[in-house]
Amino acid sequence: MSQSNPPTFMPSTETVFQRVGENTMVVNMGPQHPSTHGVLRVVCELEGETIVKARCQIGYLHTGMEKEAEYQQYHKCVVMTDRMDYLNANGNNLAHALAVEKLLGCEIPKRAQYLRVILAELSRIASHLVWLGTHALDLGAMTPFFYVWQQREMILDMFEMMSGVRMMPSWIVPGGLRGDMPEGFDKKLLQFLDTFPKELEVVEGLLVENPIWKERTYEVGVLTAEQALDLGCSGPILRASGVAWDLRKTQPYSSYEDFDFLVPVGEKGDVYDRFLVRIAEMKESCKILRQAIEGLPEGDFRTSDRKIAPPPRHELDTSMESLIHHFKLYTEGFRPPVGEAYAAVEGPKGELGFYIVSDGTNRPYRWHERPPSFMNLKALEVLAVGRLIADVVAIIGSIDIVLGEIDR
Amino acid sequence: MGELVLQTDSLEERKLREALPNALVKAKVHKGELYLCVRREQIREVAALLKNDPELEYRFFSECVGVDYSRWEHERDLEGRFEVVYNLLSLKLNRRVFVKVAVDDGQKVPSLVPVYAGAEYPEREIWDLFGIVFEGNEQTQRFLMPDDWVGHPLRKEYPLGGEDVLFAGGERGPAVEDIAMPHAGESFEGKTGTEEVSGR
Numbered sequence: 116m117s118q119s120n121p122p123t124f125m126p127s128t129e130t131v132f133q134r135v136g137e138n139t140m141v142v143n144m145g146p147q148h149p150s151t152h153g154v155l156r157v158v159c160e161l162e163g164e165t166i167v168k169a170r171c172q173i174g175y176l177h178t179g180m181e182k183e184a185e186y187q188q189y190h191k192c193v194v195m196t197d198r199m200d201y202l203n204a205n206g207n208n209l210a211h212a213l214a215v216e217k218l219l220g221c222e223i224p225k226r227a228q229y230l231r232v233i234l235a236e237l238s239r240i241a242s243h244l245v246w247l248g249t250h251a252l253d254l255g256a257m258t259p260f261f262y263v264w265q266q267r268e269m270i271l272d273m274f275e276m277m278s279g280v281r282m283m284p285s286w287i288v289p290g291g292l293r294g295d296m297p298e299g300f301d302k303k304l305l306q307f308l309d310t311f312p313k314e315l316e317v318v319e320g321l322l323v324e325n326p327i328w329k330e331r332t333y334e335v336g337v338l339t340a341e342q343a344l345d346l347g348c349s350g351p352i353l354r355a356s357g358v359a360w361d362l363r364k365t366q367p368y369s370s371y372e373d374f375d376f377l378v379p380v381g382e383k384g385d386v387y388d389r390f391l392v393r394i395a396e397m398k399e400s401c402k403i404l405r406q407a408i409e410g411l412p413e414g415d416f417r418t419s420d421r422k423i424a425p426p427p428r429h430e431l432d433t434s435m436e437s438l439i440h441h442f443k444l445y446t447e448g449f450r451p452p453v454g455e456a457y458a459a460v461e462g463p464k465g466e467l468g469f470y471i472v473s474d475g476t477n478r479p480y481r482w483h484e485r486p487p488s489f490m491n492l493k494a495l496e497v498l499a500v501g502r503l504i505a506d507v508v509a510i511i512g513s514i515d516i517v518l519g520e521i522d523r
Numbered sequence: 524m525g526e527l528v529l530q531t532d533s534l535e536e537r538k539l540r541e542a543l544p545n546a547l548v549k550a551k552v553h554k555g556e557l558y559l560c561v562r563r564e565q566i567r568e569v570a571a572l573l574k575n576d577p578e579l580e581y582r583f584f585s586e587c588v589g590v591d592y593s594r595w596e597h598e599r600d601l602e603g604r605f606e607v608v609y610n611l612l613s614l615k616l617n618r619r620v621f622v623k624v625a626v627d628d629g630q631k632v633p634s635l636v637p638v639y640a641g642a643e644y645p646e647r648e649i650w651d652l653f654g655i656v657f658e659g660n661e662q663t664q665r666f667l668m669p670d671d672w673v674g675h676p677l678r679k680e681y682p683l684g685g686e687d688v689l690f691a692g693g694e695r696g697p698a699v700e701d702i703a704m705p706h707a708g709e710s711f712e713g714k715t716g717t718e719e720v721s722g723r
Contacts, residue, residue: 174667181652182676186683217554344614347584347641358614360583365617453597456554457610457621459585470588470608474597485586485610493644522667 138162144507146175153518155511157495159504166507169499171492176522184482188448189215189289192482196469197283199484200520202245205231205238205274206462207484208287213368213458214469215289218451221423226414227291228370232407233304234277234287235369235460236400240311241270242463242515243393250390250512251322254331259318266314269307276300289449290424291417304408308401319394332386336498336510339384346497347490350465351396352514355381355388362461369460373410374403386513393515396463423449448477457485464488464515484523488516533557535579535620542572549600556619560600563624563632566609570638573611573620581620583612584639589649594679601625605655607632626655634659652677 145156154175160168180199184192196211197204209231216223223231244267248260271281276297278284286293322328338348340356353360361378363371379395381388417424425444426437451473459468465487472481491514498510529536530550535557539547546565551558561569573581587609592599600606603625611620626632634657635642644666646657651666654675665672674681 174665174669177667179676182681182683220554342640344582345584345640347586347639349583349585360614454553457556457619466585468585468610470586470610472590474595480595481588481590483588489644489648490586490641493641497640 139167142504146172153516155492155516155518155521157499157507157511159499159507161504164503164505166499166502166504169496169507171495173489173492173518173521176518178523180523181482181484184479186478188477189451189479190444190448192479193285193288194283196484197285198519199486199523200242200462200464200467200488200517201282202242202517203238203463203467204283204285205234205287206242206460206467208285209235209369210458210460210462210467210484211469212287212289213460214456214471215451217456217458218454218471218473219289219423219449220452221290221418221420223291223369223418224414224416225370225412227416227418229407229411230292230296230416231287231369232371232374233404234274234284236404236407237270237273237304239463240397240400241267243397244270246393246463246512246515247318247390250515251328253508253512254328256322256325256328259321262314262318266311269311273300273303273307276303288424290420291415295416296411301408301411304404308405308408312398312401315394315397322390323394329387331509332390332513334383335386335502335506336513337383337385338494338498342497343384343494346493348465348494349487349490350462351389351392352465352491352494354379355392356384357382362459362466366459368458371403374406376400376402386509389513389515450475450477459485462487464517464520465491484520486520486523488514488518489521492516492521531557534616535559535573538576538579539569539572543568551600556621558600558621558623560623560625563603563626563630566622566624567633567635567638569622570609570611570635573622574638579613580615581611581613583614584635584641585610585612585619587635587642587645587649589653589655589677591653591677591679603627603630605653607649607655609635628654631656631658633657636660651675654678 139160139162142159142161143156144159146154156172158170158172159166180195184195193208193211196207199207244263248263251259274284275281277300278286278293338352338356340358343353343356343358357380359378359380364378376399379392379399381392421440425441430437431441453473453475455472457468457470459466466485467487468485470483470485471479474480495510495514499507529540531552536547536550536559539559543565546561546569547559548562549560573579587607590606590608591604592606593604601623605626607624607626609622611622624632632655634646636659643660646660647662647666649655650657650662651668652675664670668676
């Protein structure tokens, strides 16, 4: 903004490291490198081909969502959460809805909770599929990409069937869901649950015992449990390091305590373990999905509190009160009591939480997401040291980052 | 040693009052979560205690968040313009604790990087967006914002929009300064409707 300094859009490599050693050179990966998953820039200091130091430069996708949210009513903030981690839109919606509901202190019907679980688990599988496809693609295995994309399409079709939108459903809102499960959805989901495990086995068979795959991933980027906790890494990364910590089990939300599933845990904490953990997690998600759709209770898909959720459409024609509630809700929104709340869910990438401060008005005073990718990314700077530059690609892939969430 | 007066029925508060009697300003349980408001200067000791005590083991650093309370009109836990809220998790107790410190402009919060390595990124983010300086983790380079950005956008007085339009010779975009304005943040003109009604 000052006229004397011409604007620079990218810091030169020299400004990242103050002093570059005698035998080292600085190599810049990204921000447009195809295998850095979006606009991540990694600046590596190399000695030969070995990395001495790596620093991540982020912010290329920063859109100021946390500032924007302070100017929006709560029910309008929902659409921004989809766009943070765009591969796991339903999980973000769920975390946001739980945080707002915690502020409001409202109860959600059992049916809505089960439907939320279905959407969140489908999102988890879709997110893991994208990770699997791109991770394999980065390391030179092209075939899995096509297999997993086909499966992901089927999940997106289900989202479209439910909400009309493929990637950004915004279907989970504070107070419940926007609408009930459409007719035929259960049939489609059960059909998917029958075919998906077989398709996953095909992809798994391509990689698990593949000698090239093992060469690239085995004992690469080993993260100990101690380090993972210290760095704030969560999700599959933490579990691959041997810590059996899954918020769905330890601090159940949205009726996860009703379902029977296992938490896959790794031993070594290398890239290969993270791969195995995520594959196993997809199979566990299938188990949850089957239990949820088969045991789906009857009832309403949103809370009956008209101050939070809109009334049914048919009531608007006959009831003046419902009309007023509908009007007030969509013009003013609701006003949570003064206070603060943090609610977290176990996203596909780790602990995904929302910290919201309310000052009693219809807009959040402070609205913050705890982005799992952002905290996990720090592990890259630690893991890359001492490895070859080609391993950085494997490590980035195994951390499974989404830059939309890191930069927000 | 006299009888300890506890504000909450929690092990964390008891341990903290015993080991660091002056650190704790206030403890409260809010919506089922434990909040410990501590003195800024002692945050590193508090975090180290929570992390290393064998009965607590708050080893997981979840995140830290900055909040600008300059436009807050209600009761507060701490004095000072900003609050930094540390979110720590104990895998042993399966419990979360929120540790709060207050900080004003020109003051520094001791960095938690020596205790939790994961604190580096969130602290850099808080400096970038709020301008809160962390002692031991001082930054000169922007993190999320562009390198030539001026100011810290998550401060309450910072308007929404109004930044330079790139490649347009210093022209400024529209800004929304009043949060109570209807349609704040929605309209390119920044003003629609009457100002008394909140909403459409």
